[in-house]
Amino acid sequence: MFYRENGQFKSSYREDQQLLGIRQDRWFIFALIAFAFLAVPYLASDYMFRAILIPFLIVSLAAIGLNLLVGYCGQISLGHAAFMSVGAYAAYNLVVHFPQLNFIVVLVLAGFISALIGTVFGLPSLQIKGLYLGVATLAAQFFIDWVFARVKWFTNYSPSGSVSTAQIDMLGWTVNTPVEKYLMVLAIVIVFALMAKNLVRGHIGRSWMAMRDMDVAAEVIGIRPVHAKLSAFAVSAFYAGVAGALWGFVHLGSWEPAAFSINFSLNLLFMIIIGGMGSILGSFIGAAFIVLLPITLNQVLPVMGRWVGMNFSTAFASHLEFMIFGALIIFFLVVEPLGLARLWSIGKEKLRLWPFPH
C-alpha cells in the first residue's frame, strides 16, 4: 500500500545486494532508529529504561546470538545462558584485574573468551546432531554454572559468591544514568545486529544455512562441517558473551551464578521460536515479547482480578506466565514455525501487493 517501487531498478550488484533494497523500507528503518536515539530518551521514564528497554535490548543481542546458531545453522543449544555468564564473569575479572581497560575493549574481550568456551562445547556438534547436541549443551550449562558457583577465583573470592561491578567508564564518558546506559546499549546492539545481518547474507551465513537445510548436500559442494558449525558456535557464543557482560554490568550491576540459569537459556530459546528462527528481526520481536509478557501479566492480572472479584497471587501470575509460554511455543511450532517475523514479512508482502491479495 505504501510501496511505490516503479523506477527503483538496480543497475549494479552492489545496489541489488544492499540490505534494504526498497526505498520505503530504508525510510522506515532510519525513522525507527532516529526515533530510538532522539525521541525515546525524552519520552521514556527511568522505570521504562531499567525494567523494559535496557533488558529488552540486551536479551535481543543474546537472542540474535542464539538465532545465529539455532535458526541459521540448525544447531540447538539449551545452555546459552551459560555462555552469557562466561561473558559476564570474564568482563568482571577483566575489570578487576585491568581496571584501566576501556569498557568496549572489555566487552569485546569478554566476547572472545566466551566464543572460545562456546567453540569447545560446540565440538560435540561435529559428532552428534539435534537432540544429542541438546544434551551436550545442557552439560555446558550445568558445568559452567557449577564452575562459577564453586571456583572462588572467578568471583574474586567474594564471600557471598555474588559479584558487583564498578560504574562503567568509556573514554571518559561515565555511563551511569539510565538514559546513558540505554543509549550505549542501543548503539552497541544496533552495531552487532548489523554485523549479524552482514554475516548471514555472506558466504559464511550461507554455509550455516546450508548445514541447517541439507547437511549432506552442503558437504558434497565442499562446505566443511567443522568450519561451518564451529564458526556458528563461536560467533553465537561471542554474541552471548557480550550480551552477558552487558546484562551483568548494565542491567544487574551485581549478580550470582543463578542469574544465568537453565531457565534463562530456555527463555532465550523461546524468544527465537516465538520471534522467528533464522531472522534477526525475529530475535528482537521475540525478545520484546518475552520481556514484556511477565511485566504486563503482573500489571494486568490484579486489575482483571478486581473485575472478576478475586485476587490473583503473584505466584499465579508466574504460573500463568509459564503456561502461556508453553502454549505459545507449541502454537508457533505448529502454526507458524517461522514465528512472528514470518507474520511480519507476510504483512509486508501484502502491503507490496496491495490492493491485490496475492
Place this chain on the structure above:
Amino acid sequence: MAAKKNGPIAALGAVLAAGLLAPLFTGSAPGFYIEVLLGGLMAGVLYSLVALGFVLIFKASGVFNFAQGAMVLFAALALARLAEWLPGWIGIPAGYPALALAFVLAAGIMVAVAWVIERVVLRPLVAQDPVALLMATLGVTFFLDGFGQTIWGSNIYAINLGISKDPTFILPSVFQGGILISKEDLVATVIATALVILLALFFQKTATGRALRAVADDHQAAQSIGIPLNRIWVIVWSVAGFVALVAGMVWGSKLGVQFSIAQLALKALPVVILGGFTSIPGAIVGGLIIGVGEKMSEVFLGPPLVKLWDLAGGGIENWFAYVLALLFLMVRPEGLFGEKHIDRV
C-alpha cells in the same frame, strides 16, 4: 556419524571402574563405601524410573520428551493433593484407601494428559524434524509446570506410603557398625523392579506391546500393517505417564512433592544418553551408573577437589551426569545399548 571402534568406550569404562574402586584403596571404610554405593544405586533407581518414560516415548514416537520431568511433577502433585482432598470430598478414609483411589485417578489424569499431548502436539508436528519436536516438548514442560502448580498448588506436599523413615542396619556382622539403609529406598527399589517387569511383560506378551515394538522399529511399516499410529502414541504416552506417576510417587514420598522434582528429572537425559535412547535395559543400567557415579564423585572426588582448588563446596553431582554423558556422546553417540544407523543421501 557412528563411532567406528570401541577402543575409547573401553578406555572410558576402565576409567569409571577405576574411579569406582579407587576409594577402597585410599583407605575409606569399606562399610561407608558400600553405604555410598547403595545410596547411589537407590538414587539411580529413581533416575532409571524417569529415564524409562523417556525411552518408551522415544522408541514409539521418536520424540525426545523433555517434558518427562514435568510429567513426573504433575503426576506426583496430582497424587499428593488428591490423596489429601479425597477424604474431604467423598469421606473415603485417609491413608491407604485414599492413596489408592488417588493413584487410580492420577493414572486416569495422566492418560488424559497423554491424549491431549497427542492431539495438540504430536499429530500436528508428525514427521517434523526432531529438534522441533524437542522444542515442542519444552513447551509442554512449561505448560505442565505452570498448569500443575496452578491447579494443584505450589507448596511442598508429602506422599505418605506409610513406611517408617528410620534407617535400619544390615550385615552388622560383616562391617563393624553395619550398613545403614532406609526402608524407603528398599521399597522404592522393589516398586521400580516390579514396574520394569510389568513393562517387560506388557511389551513381550500383549498385542499392543508388540504393536508398539513394531512402531518403534519402523513407523511406515507399522502403519502399512494397519496399526493406527495415533492410538499407539496415546497408549505410549499414557504408559509413560503411568511410569511418571510411579516415579513421582516414589520420589514424592522420599523428598516431598515440590517443583525441584521437575529439575531433578533433567538428570534422566544423561541417563538415556548413557544407556541409549532406544533401550529399556539401557535406561536402567544407565540410571544406576549415573546414580552411583554421582554419589561416588560427590563423596570421594569432591573433598580432594575442593581442597585442591579451594572450591566453595562440592556439588559435583550437579554436572557429573552431564559431563559423563558428554564424554559418552563423543565416543559412542548411540549409547551403551542403542543401535547405530546410517543416513542415506
Place this chain on the structure above:
Amino acid sequence: MSERDIGEVILDVRNISLSFGGVKALQNISFDVREHEVRAIIGPNGAGKSSMLNCINGVYHPQGGEIAFLGEVRSDMNTHHAAESGIGRTFQNLALFKGMSVIDNLMTGRNLKMKTGLLAQAFHLGPARAEEVRERKFVEHIIDFLEIQAYRKTPVGRLPYGLQKRVDLGRALAGEPRLLLLDEPMAGMNMEEKQDMCRFVLDINDEFGTTIVLIEHDMSVVMDISDRVVVLDYGSKIGDGTPDEVRSNPEVIKAYLGESH
C-alpha cells in the same frame, strides 16, 4: 557430437565393493570415465547406481577397491576433498537448501571460491563486498544458462519440481566441476522437461567441456545423449560400452525384460 574430442581417462573406478551390514550394494565394480565424455550408469531400481555415485564423491566409503581421480588414487574419497578436486554432483531426491532463494543456493554452490574471513564479512568490508559481487556475476551466468531468470529470488521451496531439478544442477555447476555426477536428472519429469534437461546436459558438456557421469533407470533417454554406458544390476556390472553395444548385450536385455519402460 562427433567433433567433440574425448580426452584421457580422468576417473578410474577399480573393483569397488560396498555393503551395508551384510547387504551387498556393489560387488567389485570397475569402469573408467574419459575427459569430456558423457558417461551413463544405468540399471533397474536398486541396482546400486546411487551407491556408486556416493562412493565416487565420498559420501559412502567402499570396503573394497580404489578410485583414481586425475591420477590421485584413493581407497575412499572424502566429500570435501572430492568437491575441492573438482567433482560436482546433483541429487536424485532434490537436496536443495529449502530455506534459501535460487541465487543463494547457487551462491552456496560457489562457497569453495569464497575466502574472505569472518570479520571482513561482519563489517561487509571492501574485499567481502567485492567477492560477493564477483561470485554473483558468475552465478548470474549460470542462471542465464539454465534460463531461470524469472525465479532468481524465489525461495526454492516454492518452485515446481522440474525447476528445482534445474536449480540443483545449477548449484553443482556453480562449483565449476571438472567431473559432474548427475543422479537421475530426469526422474519424475514429463517428456518436455526431460528434453530440456537433455539439452542442458549436452550444452554443459559442450560449452564448459565438463565430463559428465549420469545415472538413469530409464534407458531410452540416456542412450541418445551418452557416449558410453555402464549397466548395473543387483550391485554388479553386466555391461559396458557404447549405447549400441549395450543395447545388443543379451544380459542387459535380460535385466531389462519385465522392467516396464
Place this chain on the structure above:
Amino acid sequence: MNGMPPTTADTFPRLLAHHVLVRAERPAIREKDLGIWQTWNWRQVAGEVRALACGLATQGLKRGDHVAIIGANRPWVTWATAAAQSLGAIPVGLYQDATAAELVYVFQNAEIRHAIVEDQEQVDKVLEIKEQAGQIAHIFYGDPRGLRHYIQPELMALTRLKELGRDFDAANAGFIDAEVAKGKPGDAAAMFYTSGTTGNPKGVVHTYAALIDRARAGCELERLTDAEEVLAYLPPAWIGQNIFSYAQALVAGFCVNCPEAAGTVTVDMREIGPTYYFAPPRVYENLLTSVTIRMEDAGQVKRGMFKYFMGVAGRVGGRLLDGAPVSLTDRMLYAIGDLCTYGPLRNALGMSRVRVAYTAGEAIGPDLFRFYRSLGINLKQLYGSTETAVFVCVQPDGQVSADTVGPPLVGVELKIAENGELMIKSPGLLKEYYKNPGATAEVLTNDGWYHSGDAGFLDAQGHLRIIDRAKDVGQLANGAMFAPKYIENKLKFFPFIKEAVALGDRREMVCALINIEMEAVGNWAEKRGLSYSGYVDLAGQAAVFELIRDCVEKVNADLAQEEKLADSQIRRFLILHKELDADDGELTRTSKVRRGFVGEKFSTLVDALYGGKSEQYVKTQVKFEDGRTGEVSATLKIMDAKTFPASRKAA
C-alpha cells in the same frame, strides 16, 4: 537539457553524434541482463555503433545495401540499426517468428547479403534458406550459445565483428565519419515489411526525413525530454517500436530499456516504471482482466474499498486529468483513493510514472479507456500506420475521448474522399513500396496524397473518427453512409453483447443480429433471480430482450450525435438463438464476423427483420465441440428499438 536537437542533425547517425555532444554521460539504453540493468550511456552507445559500423564495412556492407536484422529487443539491435545507417545501408527488421518461406521472399526482394541475427535458432533458419535466397554472404549472431561447432564460413559473432571494426577504425580514422557525412535526409533510412492480407509482403521505404520529422512532431506535442524512460517490449521489426524506441529516443535523447526475457516483461516494467508507454488495446484489456480477476479473490473489505474508490475515480479521475473543474470534496476523496487504491494499482501495473500512454491499432472500448484514465494514467489514442510513419493524429492532453483519435498532428493534412476514404498528406509518408511501383501508385496520388484505406470523418471538434475499413463501408438506400463494423464495435463494447452483425447495405434501414455474452448476462440474470436452462432459453427471455434493447438504444443515442451516421441507427434487432462460431463458418479463425455469410445463413431471420414480423421460427445446423452435428430451433422475438433525431450541431 530538454531542447530538441538542431535541424542539422537530420539523420540518425548525426542525432547520435549530437547526443554524444550534449549528454554523453546520460543513460541511453539499458538491458536487464545477468540480474541487473546493465546501462550504456550515449558515449558508449556511439562507441558500440562505430565499432559495428566499421566491422560491417570490413565485411563489405555498402551504401544502399539492405541488412536483415532479426532479434528480440536487445541493445545490439539498436546498435546494428544505427551502424547500418552510418554506412548508408538500410536496416530491414524481420520478426523472429517469421517462417522460412517469408524470409526467402524478403531476402530475395531486398537482395540481402548481410544478416544480423539473435541466436542459434535464427542462424539455423537463415542457413536453411541460404540456397533459395541466393546471395546471403554474412550472418552475424549475438548469442554464441550452441554455435561453437558450426563451421559455415558465413558465420561470425558480433563480438568478433566489433573487434574487426575497432581495428579497422584504428587503421582508417575518419572513414566512418566520412560515411556518416555522406548521409542525406532524403536517403532511405529503413524498410518495414507489411504483411498484406493478400499476396506477398510489401517493403515500405522510409527516409530519414520522414521518420525524424514524425518522431520530432510526437516529441514536441508531448514535450518528451531526455528524462523519459521507455520499455522496449514490442517486436523491433514493427514500425511503431522503431518510432517509439529508436527514432524518438534519438530525437529526444531519452533512455530505452530492454526487458530480460519475454517471461519477465511485467516484472521488468514494474522495476523500470516507464514514463512513456505504448500498447495495443488488447494489452490494456488483458491487464484490466487480470486486475479484476485478482480483486475477485480479495477480502470483503478490500473489494468494497476498491469498488467504492473506483466509483469515485470514474466520476472524478478523468476530469482531473483533463483539468476540468472538480469539487473540493471530490478532490479529497480522490486523494484518499489515490493513496489506498489508484497509487498501489498504478504501481502494480508498473505505470506509476507514466506521463503519456498511447493506444492504437483498433477501436478501444470506452469503459476500458476510461478505467485507465480514471486511475490517473494519461492514456490517449493515436492514429497512423506503417506507411505514415505512425504519427498522423494524436489526442492532445485535455482533448481525449474514447471514440476519436484526435486532431491531425502538425504537418498533416487530411481530407475525406467521396467514397468516405481518409486521404492523408504528411511529411511522414512512405517514399515507396520497394521495387513495387504498381502498389506505390495505388496508394500514393501524384499530388502526394496517401490512400489510408480507412473510412472516417472529422467530427465537430475537428477530431478524426475512424469508423471502418473503407472497403467494408456501404450505403443505405437513401445514400447515407453505413459502417457496419463501427456499429458492431459500439454494440460489442457492452459486456452483455458478445457478437453483433449489423445489416443495412443498400437497404432502407439498419437491423442487427445479436449474440449475448452468456457469462455476463447469466450473472445479470442470476442477480435478478431469473432461472434459465441454457443459452437458447436465456436468449429468449423477455427481460434479456429489454436489457439488450437498452444497449441498442444507447448506441442509437450516440449514433444520433454524429450527423453522418445518424441514419445508421438500429431500427430493429433480434437475439440469435445460437452463438456465432468459427466451426459453423460464421466467424473467421481470427474470430471476426463473416457478415455476408451470416446474412445468407440466417436469410429467413433477415427477411423477418425487414419484413416487419414480430417473431420468426428458425432451425439451424450446429457443430458441437466433439464434431457431432445437431439442430437448434427456436422462435425468435424481433424488437423495434427507439431511435433519436439526428442532432445537427454546427461543425
